Amino acid sequence: MLPTVALVGRPNVGKSTLFNALTRTRDALVHDQPGVTRDRHYGVCRLQEDRPFVLVDTGGIAGDEEGLAGATARQARAAAEESDLVLFVVDGREGPSALDDEILSWLRKSGRPVLLVVNKVDGIDARQAENEFARYGFEDVVQTAASHRAGIDELLDDVYARLPNEGRGESLDTDPERVRIAFIGRPNVGKSTLVNRILGEERMIASDVPGTTRDSIAVDLERDGRKYRLIDTAGLRRKSRVDEVVEKFSAIKTLQAIEECQVAVLMLDATEGVTDQDATVLSAILDAGRALVIAINKWDGLSDYQRQQAEDMLSRKLAFVDWAEAVRISALHGSGLRELFRAVHRAHASATREFGTSEVTRAVEIAYETNPPPVVRGHVAKMRFAHPGGTNPPTFIVHGTRLRTLSDTYKRYLENFFRKRFKLVGTPVRFVFKEGENPYKDKKNVLSDRQVAKKRRLIRHVKRKG
Secondary structure, eight states, rough: OOEEEEOOTTSSSHOOOOOOHTTTSSSOOOSTTTOOOSOOOOEEEOOTTTHHHHHHOOOOOOOOOOOHHHHHHHHHHHHHOOOEEEHHHHHHHTOOOOOHHHHHHHHHTTTTEEEEEEOOOOTHHHHHHHHGGGGGOOEEEOOGGGHHHHHHHHHHHHHHHHHSSSSSOOOOOTTTTEEEEEEEEEESHHHHHHHHHTTSSSSSSSSSSSTTTOOOOOEEETTTEEEEEEEOOOOOOGGGGGSSSHHHHHHHHHHHHHHHOOOOEEEEETTTTTTTTHHHHHHHHHTTTTTEEEEEEEGGGGGHHHHHHHHHHHHTTGGGGSEEEEEOOOOTTBBTTTHHHHHHHHHHEEEEEEEHHHHHHHHHHHHHSSSSOOOOTTOOEEEEEEEETTTTTEEEEEESGGGGOOOOOHHHHHHHHHHHTTTEEEEEEEEEEEEEOOOOOOOOOOHHHHHHHHHHHHHHHHHEEE
């Protein structure tokens, strides 16, 4: 296992900026507003190829043990306890504070190796900023300006000098067999609660307060001999409701998670039915073309009458995605999880299935013979052959003539035909229609003298008969 390094400090000292600089990514949200990061965020630093290590970004510790601030602090302490080295990040411009003193106190009680990082030294006297933290008694202090990538090389030298060759780090691999599942939904539908239930631990902060999760957090899991990557995302709302800049960043991270996943689990609240916000979230998944499983949460708290009402609403409002399986679950109590994973497996198998050109062409021929397209202005569209165009979603490229005249109704017929023929479940199906160009389109047909004479005789003959 890779060694683990945790970034710990009070809010807005530059931990997430330092995380992005070390991982060469933009995975962590960065904003001037304190408290943007709340959950633990994992990444891999590969600036030295032969010695990668896992980097953990944590939320700022604000000294409050109640509510979300307390949960964020507990997440940071958990990250520090599981790490091989803690980078204690402080603000060089503001100097030491009472909160820094408290954080350092419990870091020393944890017994983990700690390295002091004085950040934000750009534009100030770096030596004087370091001297202000001399009372902490650190033998080695690293000065950085993470936003400008200053001091990163010196920091890495000190980190590698203190890291073991192997650790207990939680690494996110690139195993192609790992099924990437993103849990998508509007705020407060139970996404984090479901991920915690699947993992069997309080890995994500779950709260009744909408918008608790602000980042997309990925966690690897092995269950029943299969490998998964679970991605907990921030709740999506209609654009008109998104006011905070941080929430806009969170929405972007959620959309990125949708693009990168293989199966999207859309979570709905059974007590509220299908709302306009749910439709907004669903449209984002359909636009990305990802495999879809609908998880109806809080099903255990409904009476028989309420369940029947919920079923009627689902069948009415989600009729256009009837190809997606709907699973009734309870994230809090764990009921329906086995059915959920079975639906995910079926959707993933359908979305990633490989097709051959011959079977796709044969399917198009049978669909055309069974139900030919309607006549448009005296002509009928002809489909000559087809071939696969990609997976996730399954894409088929159809070649022929006058394909532009195909109606949306006939295209839906082709989609349903392919789903039924190839038993595709839980995935959209896309078609790309291409018409062959006429090679003689812009070429003038030059007649020979004999052809010209024959044409003139024909014209005279027609005139005499007229």
